[in-house]
Amino acid sequence: MVEVTITVNGTSYTRKIHPLMRLLDFLRDELKLKGTKEGCGEGECGACTVIMDGRTINSCLVLAASCDGKEIITIEGVGGAELHPIQRAFLEVGAVQCGYCIPGMVLSTKALLDKNLDATEEEIKEAISGNLCRCTGYQKIVEGVKLAQTKMKESRGEACECGRS
Amino acid sequence: MKKRGVGYGAFFYGTGYGNGFPDESRAVIEITSSGRFNLYVGVSDVGSGGISVMQQIAQETLKTDGELINIIWNDTSLVLDTGTAAASRQTYNTGNAVKIACEKMRDRINEVIGEKELKTKEDVNEIYNLFLDKNIETRFEGYFKATTSQVNLETGQGNPYWPYTFGIEKAVVEVDTETGKVDVLEIVAAYDAGKIVNPAQAEGQIIGGASMGIGYAIMEEVIVNKGSIKNRSFSDYIIPTSMDMPKVTTYFVEKNEPTGPYGAKGLGEPAMLPTAPAILNAIYNAVGIRLTEFPATCERVLAAIKEKEQRDQEKRDNI
Known part of the structure; x- marks a missing residue:
């Protein structure tokens, strides 16, 4: 031991x-x-x-x-008392079907967006390419990540009161 | 050289068990003192969205809010037999059973308060108390059996399936003539699954089906040797990743199915049917080879291209 x-x-x-x-x-x-x-x-x-x-x-x-x-x-x-913006985004776009891959998908997304909130679609696809999903065909997961980017940018904007352009 | 091609695959698919096999669903709706309805239904939801669909059908029929419906599902000590979550039958079959149960409930509600919507717990609670006062049942059962009959093998007559789901997909591929590698660049899918109860989930089924179809067409192969599967891991049984998936565009032709719950039909299995044929047709369109074996691996495509070139050469030599 x-x-x-x-x-x-x-x-x-x-x-x-x-x-x-x-x-x-x-x-x-x-x-x-x-x-x-x-x-x-x-x-x-x-x-x-x-x-x-x-x-x-x-x-x-x-x-x-x-x-x-x-x-x-x-x-x-990932979330606290409330769901993380990534989780909310996944729910909103319908990115979850059976759900088995989703914890891994959310963490791969978080690791990406924590480093690069402006990731392109190609970068998003690459970041989740190590997470296999048999149900969704990935499209709605990628849409979820994009929506999460918007949500996280908005909350970051509010947090530093720098406003949005 | 990279060559592009476009191909189509179309299908019709009978949903339900079919051929006269008893295809039955049951559901129970109950009004409770907590100001909510309980919907007892045996749908196994493994990501196909059956639970949401049942809730939506119940909500529509009862003229209430989805938040006021508890769904009790899958516990066989509580729910009646709904049949399997298979054969793309739950939306159609069990959806009908849910609708029938809820219609019985709503008919009695109409008798006591008319057509009014039930928007709050208080509304539902009021009905519950009225039901108790008037000695009305608080539980109603719905039963639905699909109308299929065994096919007469001599005459070919009968009603093997009811209803049928229809669809067509377009695939655009790029074939590398030097390596045999096939890339799927685009899928466009159009389906008639009747009225779509939950569009977001239905799209998810189609895109997921397309991804399975792409795997089936160009990657996935079970290699069996003396009864033993040789490629038993994800490193040698390859399924599509996010990098392999093209954009899938989905269209629904919402033709009303008169016998379906609010006109709906099944969609689960049909979602992967047309993709692989569309891709093989697109490969033919791109490089003129007819593959009759799945998957279209680099080796098979390259061998077929070489064979075609040789045939073409022989033709030229003979002229």
Whole structure:
């Protein structure tokens, strides 16, 4: 057993875990954060995507023991008391069908828009290309990301009171 | 050289179990003391949007707000048998059962207060109390069975499916004649699935179907060797990603289906039918090769182009 301290959604957790435990299992089984999904378990489908220190990773491919001192954001940490603009945008355009890929989609979107709020359609498509979706054909998800850009720009404008051009 | 082509695929598809197999749906609507309706329905919604559709049909029939309808679904200790979420049958079949149940309820509501809309919990609660006073049932069941009959194999007569959904798709492709790679550049889809109950969800079904159709046409192949599937992971069984999807434009021809709930028909399975044929026709239009085997991988396309070139050469030599 090894001891790790991992910050998940702003809270620091210290646990003694098996050295071969995957980050995915740490989140789902140790912390009971079931929003992160397991799809293929081999880093192809992106259902288990989480954000580690600002970058998306497949949590099925990362050992929890290697995450000591790292900061993780899961789908549970994206919104607060209210839904995040990305989540609201996804709902508004109808981007969610069965929903299994959506936690990963939202996190890939967040990682992109946190870095580049002006991402083009091509950049959006590339950013979510590691997240497979069998239901939607992606089009409404891309529309959702674009709507989220508008929403986030609006709320950023309000926050700094700089107004919109 | 990259060559572009346009192709079309059209279909008609019988929804429901068909061929006389009992195709039945049941639903129950209940008015409660909490100022809301309970709709009990056995629709399994795996992303196909059945729950929203049932709520919309109930809301329309009861002349109330969707917020005032609780949906209790899928718990088999509470709901009646609605049949499977299969055969593209839920909107049509179960939608009819929901409509029939809600019509029974609304008929009794009309008897006590007339045609008035029920906009608030208080409105619904008032009806509930009136029902209790007048000793009216608070639960109504709807039952619907699709009218199909077994086909007589000797005469070919019968009514194997009812109703049918129709559609056509256009595909624009670009074929690289040096590598055999096919890119799908555009899909345009036009469907007659009757009155569309939920346009956003219906579009989602069509675009999702197109993505499965693109996978079917140019990527997805199950390789079986001595009964064992050889490509069992997403690294060798390739499905479309966001980068593979072209723009899909969707049109609905909302022809009223007289037997459907508010004129609606099924859409689930039909959504992926015309895409792959349209793509193969577009490949033919682009480079003149007729593929009869899916998927149109680089290897198959290239081999067919080479074969065609050889044939064309032989023709020229013979002249």
